Amino acid sequence: MIRNEYSRYNVDIQLFEVKMKTILVTGSNGLLGQKITEKVLAEGRVSLIATSKGQNRYPIKKGYEYAEMDILNPAQVKVVLERYQPDAIIHTAAMTNVDTCEAQKALAHQLNVEALQTLISLCEEKDIHLVHLSTDFVFDGLNGPYKEDDAVSPVSYYGETKVAAEELLKSSNTNWAVLRTILVYGITNDMSRSNIVLWAKSALEKAYPIKVVNDQWRMPTLAEDLAEACLLAVEKEAQGIYHISGKDYMSIADLVRKVADYWSLDKSIITEISSASLNQTAKRPVKTGFVLDKAIRDLNYQPHSFEAGLEIVAQQISLRD
DSSP, X not given: OHHHHHHHHHHHHHHTOOOOOEEEEESTTSHHHHHHHHHHHHHOXXXXXXXXXXXXXXXXXXSSEEEEOOTTOHHHHXXXXXXXXXXXXXXXXXXXXXXXXXXXXXXXXXXXXXXXXXXXXXXXXXXXXXXXXXEGGXXXXXXXXXXXXXXXXXXXXXXXXXHHHHHHHHTSSSOEEEEXXXXXXXXXXXXXXXXXXXXXXXXXXXXXXXXXXXSXXXXXXXXXXXXXXXHHHHHXXXXXXXXXXXXXXXXXXXXXXXXXXXXXXXXXXXXXXXXXXXXXXXXXXXXXXXXXXXXXXXXXXXXXXXXXHHHHHHHHHHHHO
C-alpha cells in the first residue's frame, strides 16, 4: 500500500516537471550576445540557440546550438525559427553606432526597424515571446533620469529608429518586452569589441592625451548585468518597457577619470571638452539616465556599482593576459 502511494506521487512529480525554455538570441557574436551565451553555459537556466551573421565567434562551441542567421534575410530567419521553435527571442542585433546610423539611414532603418518587423510577424504566428533591446537615445536628454512612461523625443536618427521599433512592438499582437539600456561596457573573449571603458583604459595606458566630453551624463551598464536582465525578462515572461542600466550617474568625463583611478593611470592627460567642439555627425542627448525601480521590483534586477563593474572587467582581462 505504501509502495503504491509512493509510486503515485512519483508519477505526479513527473507530470508537473517544468520544461526548460528554449531561447534564440540574435546578434550572438556581439558583446551582449556573448555575455548571454556565457551566462547560459555557466548557469544552465535555459536552452540556447545562438544566431548571428557569419560564423560563431564564441570560443566554446558545446552546450548550445549555433545557427548562421542574417536578420535582413526574412526567408532565412523563418527557416531558423521553424527549425528550432524557440519559446522566446532575445533580439540584440542592431546598428548601434550613432554616427553611422546618421550617415547610412537606409541601412539603419533596415537593421533596426525592418528586421524587427520580420521577427514580430513570425512571433505572432508562432506565439514566441520577443525581448527587444532599445536605448536611452529615445530621449532628448533634457529631463533625465527617465522613467519608462516618460515621453520619447529622439535627437538622432539612431534614436528615431529605436522609437519606430518600439512602436512596432506596441501595435503588434505578440508578447513583447523592451529593455532600454545605456552605454554598455565589458569585454568579449577575443577582445574584439571596444567600448568607452576599454578605449579609455587603452589610451591612458599608452599615455595618449585624450579629450572627453564633460557635458553629457549617463548611467553606464555592465554587459553581465544586461545579460542577466535579458534572461530574467524571459524567465518572468516580462511584458512592456523596462529600464536597465547601471545604478551610478556620472558625466562621461567622470567615467573616464574613474577608469584612470581604478587602474592607477595618469589623469593629467585627460582634457575635458564640450560636445559642440567634436562636430559629430549625430547629436547626442545631454542627460539621460534611468529610474530603475520597475526593473528592480518586477524582474529582481540588481545592477553592480560602476566600481564593482570595473573590478569584474579587470578580473576578466587578467584571465586573458
